[in-house]
Amino acid sequence: MRKIFFAILIASGLFACQQNPANNKDTQNSNEHLVMATLWYQRASECRALYYQAFNAAKLSLDKQLATYSGNKAKAVVVDIDETVLDNSPFETNSIRTGKSYSSAAWKEWTDMAKAQATPGALEFLKYAESKGVETFYISNRDTSATNKTLQNLKELGFPFADKAHILLKTNTSVKTVRRNKVSETHDILILAGDNIGDFDEILEDRSENYGFGKVDAMKDLFGAKFIVLPNPMYGSWERQVLKSDKNLNADEKEKLRVKRLIGYEEI
Numbered sequence: 001m002r003k004i005f006f007a008i009l010i011a012s013g014l015f016a017c018q019q020n021p022a023n024n025k026d027t028q029n030s031n032e033h034l035v036m037a038t039l040w041y042q043r044a045s046e047c048r049a050l051y052y053q054a055f056n057a058a059k060l061s062l063d064k065q066l067a068t069y070s071g072n073k074a075k076a077v078v079v080d081i082d083e084t085v086l087d088n089s090p091f092e093t094n095s096i097r098t099g100k101s102y103s104s105a106a107w108k109e110w111t112d113m114a115k116a117q118a119t120p121g122a123l124e125f126l127k128y129a130e131s132k133g134v135e136t137f138y139i140s141n142r143d144t145s146a147t148n149k150t151l152q153n154l155k156e157l158g159f160p161f162a163d164k165a166h167i168l169l170k171t172n173t174s175v176k177t178v179r180r181n182k183v184s185e186t187h188d189i190l191i192l193a194g195d196n197i198g199d200f201d202e203i204l205e206d207r208s209e210n211y212g213f214g215k216v217d218a219m220k221d222l223f224g225a226k227f228i229v230l231p232n233p234m235y236g237s238w239e240r241q242v243l244k245s246d247k248n249l250n251a252d253e254k255e256k257l258r259v260k261r262l263i264g265y266e267e268i
Contacts, residue, residue, distance in 0.1 A: 073186065195231065
């Protein structure tokens with residue numbers, strides 16, 4: 001009888017060992033898709049170089065526009081905040097390590113720390129713009145409740161125009177057109193900088209046809225001139241089209257859909 005008991009005990013242990021990795025896998029991999037993207041963002045010198053390249057292009061474009069400017073309005077640069085001038089990748093790291101999905105509460109906890117670092121080249125470019133008499137407006141989809149902590153973060157890093165008159169956060173819509181138009185009432189916007197295509201023109205928000213590639217192609221001459229795009233492989237509105245579905249997807253279904261959307265040998 002004792003031998004039978006130990007045999008059952010060992011078998012139960014082996015069964016548990018077989019089952020637990022699967023359960024752990026589900027937990028550990030809920031944010032697995034973020035690992036390489038976040039590592040690249042934090043550790044790849046290519047990412048840093050792309051930021052410098054973008055802000056160098058912004059400086060050249062600004063100089064060119066100022067040399068021929070004949071308007072009578074004040075001049076402005078409009079920038080997004082997250083992954084444009086502030087690096088929030090530690091938030092993604094925390095999501096990966098805890099296995100927790102994005103939540104407003106978790107995001108608030110991070111932004112309340114006001115510890116995001118400046119992205120490479122951002123501070124230098126905006127200070128340069130200021131030296132040329134160009135104001136900076138920060139248009140972000142952070143909630144208005146984050147205004148004070150966001151301004152604290154920007155001020156502590158030395159960003160110019162970090163005040164309530166120059167920051168427009170989200171109220172009732174994530175589309176930024178109304179806020180850009182508000183700036184345009186008093187200023188000529190010379191440069192728009194952001195990591196998301198919607199930071200530039202509302203037309204680009206619609207990705208329903210071929211992921212919006214055609215709309216970008218139609219505006220290609222504006223990129224690197226008036227539109228300055230910053231790298232962000234970690235998240236963005238682009239993923240909504242990738243994960244478009246008729247039902248709410250769990251983590252495993254999302255991962256399968258990401259793989260399905262890849263272009264492989266069969267699709268070329």
